[in-house]
Amino acid sequence: MKLVRDVEIYAPKRLGKKDVLISEGKIIAIEDRIEAHITGVDIEVIDGKGLIATPGFIDAHFHLLGGGGENGFQNRTPEVKLTDLTEAGVTTVAGLLGTDGVGRDDAALLSKAHALEIEGITTYVYIGNYRLPVETVTDSIIKDIMVIDKAIGIGEIAISDHRNGSPTFAEFAHACADARVGGLLAGKAGIVNIHVGPGKDRLKFIFQALDETDIPVATFYPTHVGRSQELVDEAIAFAKRGGVFDVTGSENPDQTYDIDGDIPFRKILKQVLDEGLSPECITMTSDGQGSLPSFDSEGNFLHIGVASAKSLLVGIKEAVKREEIPLEIALQTVTSNVANKLKLAHKGQLVVGKDADMLLLEKDSLDIHTVIAKGETMIADHEIIKRGTFE
Numbered sequence: 001m002k003l004v005r006d007v008e009i010y011a012p013k014r015l016g017k018k019d020v021l022i023s024e025g026k027i028i029a030i031e032d033r034i035e036a037h038i039t040g041v042d043i044e045v046i047d048g049k050g051l052i053a054t055p056g057f058i059d060a061h062f063h064l065l066g067g068g069g070e071n072g073f074q075n076r077t078p079e080v081k082l083t084d085l086t087e088a089g090v091t092t093v094a095g096l097l098g099t100d101g102v103g104r105d106d107a108a109l110l111s112k113a114h115a116l117e118i119e120g121i122t123t124y125v126y127i128g129n130y131r132l133p134v135e136t137v138t139d140s141i142i143k144d145i146m147v148i149d150k151a152i153g154i155g156e157i158a159i160s161d162h163r164n165g166s167p168t169f170a171e172f173a174h175a176c177a178d179a180r181v182g183g184l185l186a187g188k189a190g191i192v193n194i195h196v197g198p199g200k201d202r203l204k205f206i207f208q209a210l211d212e213t214d215i216p217v218a219t220f221y222p223t224h225v226g227r228s229q230e231l232v233d234e235a236i237a238f239a240k241r242g243g244v245f246d247v248t249g250s251e252n253p254d255q256t257y258d259i260d261g262d263i264p265f266r267k268i269l270k271q272v273l274d275e276g277l278s279p280e281c282i283t284m285t286s287d288g289q290g291s292l293p294s295f296d297s298e299g300n301f302l303h304i305g306v307a308s309a310k311s312l313l314v315g316i317k318e319a320v321k322r323e324e325i326p327l328e329i330a331l332q333t334v335t336s337n338v339a340n341k342l343k344l345a346h347k348g349q350l351v352v353g354k355d356a357d358m359l360l361l362e363k364d365s366l367d368i369h370t371v372i373a374k375g376e377t378m379i380a381d382h383e384i385i386k387r388g389t390f391e
Contacts, residue, residue, distance in 0.1 A: 002375065003036055003374065007048025007360065011350040012055060012331035017360060018093050020053060022356040025375035030352055031270045043363065050358060051369055054331055056091025056313050056357030058338040061156065061193060061285035063124075063222055064095035064112045065104045066097065070163070070289025078306075080289045081111065082119045088286075088309035091357035092122040092347055096156050096193060098290060099163050100130030105333055106137050113150055113221030119388050120375045122355070123248060124153035124342070126193050132167035134175050145182030145190060152342055153191035154179045154225070159205045161197025173213050176220040180219045189343040194222040205293055209355050210241060211299040217242045221341060226263040232271065239272070239281035244341050247281045247333075249311030255317055265315040266323045273325070283341060285332045286311045317366050325364075330377065 002022040009015040009030065012237035021029040023038055025029035036043050066077040067356035085093060095113050097104055106127055111125040127144045134154050136144045145151050154175060158164035176192045183190015196203065206220050217238075225235040235245040253264035264283050272282050292305035312334050319330040339348025346355045371379040378386045 001036070001038070001041060001043045002046060002059075002356075002372070002377075003034060004046045004048045004053060004358070005346075006361070007061060008326050008356055008363065009053045009350055010331055012328050014328050020350065020358070022358075022372070022375050025356055027350060027352050027354055027356050027358075030350065031178075037140055044259060046360075046370065049123070050363055051098055051360045052327075052363050052366070053350060054238070054359045054361060055335040055348055056359055056373060057108060057332075057334045057343070058092040058094075058337050058344070058347060058373070059085070059090045059286050059309055059312065060094045060221075060283060060342060061097060061248075062095050062309070063095045064290040065097070065109055066115065066289050067098045067100065068292060068304060068306075069100045069103065073306060075290050075291060075304050078288050078293040080116075080385070081391055082116060082121070082382055083391060084288070084375065084385070085116070085121060085309055086371050086378040087117065087368070087384070089368050089371060090121070090309045091371065091378075092124075092344070093288075094124040094126065094152065094193075094342065096274040097129035098195070099132060101135060106135070109169055110137075110148070110150060112208050114387070119135070120376050121387055122151060122347070124152045125150045125151050127151050128154045130156065130158035130161070130163055130195060131165040132157060132171040132356060140184065141178035142182040142266050145179065146186045151181050152189045152222075153183065153193060155191075155193025155221075156195040157192055158195040158197055158209040160199030160201045161195065162199070164195075164197070169205055173209050173215065176209060176215050176219055177213070178306045182217055190219065191221045191341065192219055194329060196222050196224050196227070198227050202231050203238060206238065217246075221246060223285070225233055226265065226268055228262065232263055232268055235268075236271065236275055237276070239240045239277055244281050244283065244337070246285050248287045248307075249284050249312050249315040251308055251311045253314065264318060265306050265333075266319040266325070269325060270323045271328065273329070276287045279329045279332050280337050280340065282333055284312060284315050304380070313366070313368065
């Protein structure tokens with residue numbers, strides 16, 4: 001059992017100073033003052049003075065096996081390590097494949113997800129990669145989502161991108177409809193994580209599906225919308241139709257590349273609020289361990305980088321300190337909004353009965369002080385406590 005005393009809680013809604021009691025991986029009490037004395041039970045007391053408690057971050061778009069390879073085998077980015085996630089405050093992660101669905105496959109992705117779960121965090125996966133039709137583990141998308149516990153949808157399906165195999169709209173719509181049905185039958189999100197590339201069509205396939213089919217807007221989850229203002233405008237139009245869209249964070253938000261994240265997360269969140277939209281329509285993910293390739297106007301490869309989960313906290317800090325967006329709103333985009341979109345009822349909030357995924361942040365700097373995942377301390381007072389098997 002753990003008792004966090006005198007901590008300022010953002011659940012992500014600000015609740016003020018409280019005590020939090022954790023037992024068997026769950027939050028069992030949040031009160032002004034908790035006196036816990038149980039005979040024969042050791043209770044670890046954590047001093048929360050000067051700290052902020054937030055839900056653990058949920059990164060809904062992560063290349064657990066690495067990504068890349070667009071300029072040859074030497075550009076394949078490495079697999080993630082447990083501490084790459086926990087040091088960034090990520091306690092729940094959804095893994096996927098991108099451009100390369102050949103040198104990496106869903107069986108390997110599932111294996112990696114299970115390994116990280118054993119090491120202490122919560123993991124999910126999307127089935128498939130950039131290309132359509134989706135290459136499934138069983139014989140169909142619907143069956144994959146039904147029988148594979150960790151499968152919550154398909155992705156990342158690429159649109160408006162020269163690397164996607166030029167799918168037809170019919171192929172796209174059919175895959176999205178199957179993901180929807182699989183989610184209904186399994187009681188899961190059944191969402192389609194959609195990589196939006198730099199192509200001129202932007203969100204065309206999504207709007208066409210909304211206009212010409214009965215697939216509900218909740219099925220679609222477009223990401224990388226910060227590539228251009230035109231794409232941001234379309235994402236906001238999508239949100240006005242009830243959609244939720246995702247922005248790729250960046251560790252260097254002021255540095256412009258021809259890659260995901262040209263417009264910083266903080267500015268897109270500000271536009272959402274200025275439009276009068278609910279902040280629940282936007283999330284932020286890292287594209288962690290994914291390659292960040294840059295191409296010229298003729299499609300020639302220029303250079304490559306590697307995305308990091310640390311971009312999430314950078315995005316939160318930037319939104320709060322540079323755009324003066326309230327912390328509780330910025331935090332939603334990596335906690336409760338994501339949990340709602342992925343239908344993870346036990347995640348995303350500091351609420352009694354939910355999983356004890358908690359971050360303690362320094363009040364002034366918002367730097368990570370402590371990370372608790374499913375009740376287990378991963379980082380304490382800036383020191384790594386739990387490492388992965390081969391770290």
